[in-house]
Amino acid sequence: MLHIAFAPIVAPRPKGEENMSNIREVARRAGVSVATVSRSLSHPEKVSPATIEKVKKAIDEVNYRPNMLARNFRSARSYSIVVLVPDISNPFFSEVISSIEMHAHKRGYAVLLGDTQDDEEREKRYIRMVETRLADGIIQMRPHSVHNPVESNNDLPYINLCGTEGTLGCCIRVDNAAATKHMVDYLVSLNHRRIGLIAGLRGNPHTIDRLKGYKQGLEEAGLEFDKSIVAEGEYTIWSGVNAANHMMDTAAELPTAIVCMNDQMAIGAMQALRSRNIKVPEDISIVGFDDIDYARYCDPPLTTIAQPRDDMAQVAVEYLLRRIDGDNSVPIDTHFVRPYDFVLRKSCAPAKKHQVK
Amino acid sequence: MLHIAFAPIVAPRPKGEENMSNIREVARRAGVSVATVSRSLSHPEKVSPATIEKVKKAIDEVNYRPNMLARNFRSARSYSIVVLVPDISNPFFSEVISSIEMHAHKRGYAVLLGDTQDDEEREKRYIRMVETRLADGIIQMRPHSVHNPVESNNDLPYINLCGTEGTLGCCIRVDNAAATKHMVDYLVSLNHRRIGLIAGLRGNPHTIDRLKGYKQGLEEAGLEFDKSIVAEGEYTIWSGVNAANHMMDTAAELPTAIVCMNDQMAIGAMQALRSRNIKVPEDISIVGFDDIDYARYCDPPLTTIAQPRDDMAQVAVEYLLRRIDGDNSVPIDTHFVRPYDFVLRKSCAPAKKHQVK
């Protein structure tokens, strides 16, 4: 058997490591200590200009890239946050995420995307990422049912975005009940007396808040709650189609207007109505909630409630980073309730008369 | 001045660290070495069952959470990948991202979201994250113009998803030209002889490939390319509205069908046509590209090309992880060309006759 002298046992190493240089190499090259190189990078104000120059030159020569894994480990900070959503491909969420990413990026934080798919295991796994230091905090949109991370771990930097009245812990949101009532009021002002509802999933906190607003609006207008014109969807376009069809088939008397708990269901409902030759808004008025980008392009353009997405995202990032920095001056269970916008478009018309099925 | 004996100088420390325990504490508690604790967690097969039990018990007692920052640093792996898109809130991208997240998560990788907003600085910053070890690799959708990371750094684990024929480096894509030609062929089979085009941004590689397919289709059918029915958009709904309006205003003779380079512009075009009382598909047929979720719900439901999103995302993750693991058996510039689906819906009808403006 042939022995090769000095042949080192080389462990398989990750790609690209061959030409990886470290801070020590830079220091040697620049003729300074590693401490000085480190300072030149992280606290240049503490280093003389001449030294900085030398270091820069050395860095270029060896094409040095600081190992952030080491830096983060050393400073016990990951400089990333996880953003949890039940479904990224939902346009409302993706639009908010876009804002979050922008604001986080601006502050030097990376965004770890967590699609929980309403699955508790996945949610837990992402929450564990902050417990294990892979992320410094969490922004969550619509927590999965009852389990809220805040309950189990109180000092986890956590913020809920677009939550509801009953949300535990810190929450940046809109007054869902008031906004929904606003919609009902508007329809009432258009002489509608028979206002249906396409609700979201029953257990969902948003459904609860918005249902409350719907009922309040009805009550204030002296209208009675009629279960036969309340259908249940699950916040998707498809479920809106089904819910509208169901309502048309089973209503004691057809509504002249329908409040939808989000835009997607409203879009689905319009589709269902169209295929039955029911005209929106001439025959039935429709309102949505969220003001997703598409709302202004559907036919007719949808009257809806706009949540100030970008503003809310910014507040969420801002406040989360403060919590991460240990600033607890704001009580941990504060709800920031932001103003919503009523967006008037073309999906509503004055009620003509009650329609009999 | 009063000196307080033994009062330690305490650096401000990140939240929650107070009750943080480390591997040494677990080891002490379990009466074993830190090496054994480490092995119990990472390579349990090398540890006796009895020891594992002891370790588990100790972990529970001190509520130990391994510091992944340390682990990743030590193993020189971040176990995360960055996913670069020009715009997350674009439904096509968010739908693909959703799949990527799922497949990455399944393989134990986190997804760092990078919204480049077609800005070169942002793109570079994210690419730098893999150079600095914060991410192990990149999946990019539609690189910003000419600058492709592959050019500058050849051993960066990089994959392009949904790129084009001219994409440098590894790419998972569809044959954009063939798919677009397929659309033209279909319209020709419906007796359309005057087929307009709403193109995307001029410099965009997708625009180039799809334009090629459009021209090929025209040529094969013996139709001539007429600039007056080619309008330019930028892949957004709004730009589709404008492009369609422009085309209607300036066409030498109105088209009987319009090929749109993506669904969003198709949706915008339908909106524009509607507001001019031009009926789709009776007066003008429309086809899109991408098959975003919404395509089936617009009015009429859109005939389009479906890219196999989930399949492509899976291949991308799969192959990227291989590259990260140092498997270079597949040539670095391989293009995986996946089959597209022609999705027939209701937005096209046989041509009646040429319409004169």
Add this chain to the structure above:
DNA sequence: CTGAAAGCGCTTACAG
């Protein structure tokens, strides 16, 4: 302004 040195919390050959 700079350097020597300790140490962050793990992992992993190595020797037993």
Add this chain to the structure above:
DNA sequence: CTGAAAGCGCTTACAG
């Protein structure tokens, strides 16, 4: 199967 020890690449008081 287990432990002692080295070391991953940085940062940061501390002393000069």
